[in-house]
Amino acid sequence: MNKWWNKLFNPLSSKEGRKINKTKYIIGLGLIGVLLILTSSMFKPNNDKPVPNNAAVESQSQSNAVQASETTDSISQLESEYEKQLKPLLENIEGVSDVDIMINLSATQEKVYDKNLIIGKQTTKETDKNGGEREIEDYSKEEQLVLVRQGDREVPLLTKTEKPQVSGVFVTAKGVDQMTVRGWVVEAISRVLDVPSHRVSVLPK
Incomplete structure (x- = not known):
């Protein structure tokens, strides 16, 4: 290694005089620069650790929250529509009046x-x-x-597009204290909403 190094840097002048051999001089400077770069990189502390992208995580969380909120709002709107449509139908049943309904849906419409x-x-x-x-x-x-x-x-x-499945119905009304009238109300709700009778609760006011 020492012989090669001396051979490269000692004869910086040609045999024709003391003129500097430019090619060897440039190569020597280049090697010195490379050695300096390598040395500095070896002793440089490694601070390039991956930083978690908090902005991306927060954005994904906000997106999930928005989707969940939109789904909840959609279900609530469907439940309100069902209740508005069913209320006048039940009040048309003989002996039934002043109906209040609460309907729970398990999901939104399925496409x-x-x-x-x-x-x-x-x-x-x-x-x-x-x-x-x-x-x-x-x-x-x-x-x-x-x-x-x-x-x-x-x-x-x-x-x-399939209608959402009804998970439960709760009704309070006047006149349903009679077993016959209550049976009519339960049957009407079961047929209209396609929900089993054991998921329908009808109580008198």
Whole structure:
């Protein structure tokens, strides 16, 4: 290493005099600069630790909160619409008046999209040690959404929108203290909202 270093830096002048060999001089300066950079980087403290992106986390949390709030508002609106539609119907029942209703929905409306069912079949032949052969058939099923073009983009094909499931109904009204009238009210609610009778509570005022 020392011989190579002396060979590079000692003969900075050519044999023709004391003129400096520019090529070797530039190479020498370049090597010195590289050594300085490497040395400084070795003793530089490693402070480049990844910093958590608090802004991104906060933004995601706010987005989730907004979605949850929108879902809650949508369910509340549907419940209010159901209550407004059902109230006059129940008050039309003979002997029933002054009806108050509270309806609980388990979810919002469910959208059903058209899908293509793709069935695949794969046959594998196996041979045992005794020379016997057998075939193994594997079936696979895969569903793919049917897409239709709307303008410059493709969207899933909506086939129907199902009503949300009712989890419970509570009714207070005048006249339902009679068993017959109460039975009429429970049956009407069960048929209109497609909810089992044991999820309907009807009490007199």
